[in-house]
Amino acid sequence: MDLPHIVALARMGAELDPLQATAGRLWLAGPGAALDEAGHLRRAVDAFWSCQPGADPYWDFMATRMDCDGCGEIFKVENMAICPNCFRTWCYRHGRTCRCGHATVG
């Protein structure tokens, strides 16, 4: 399996959005733990969350709602799986593997 696109974004120094930074953090906590060898993604994710407003911006974002790419139902982000490659969001019924072929995280 190729590395998900979040890794390439971090390497390029791209500006992440909250969904991407969440997918990156979740990926690093799981399958990406041993794959971010140079630490690019860890630094990009940490830098993103440390400059967001609020006491706990990560959990604030987790409490926002998004719709499932499979069924269109709305869920809190904390109850969804996110694709670290194309950043589609999925409910747990629909998304252990994303339509793009990558395993989701969350």
Ligand SMILES: [Zn+2]
């Ligand atoms: Zn769904």
Ligand SMILES: [Zn+2]
């Ligand atoms: Zn995907």
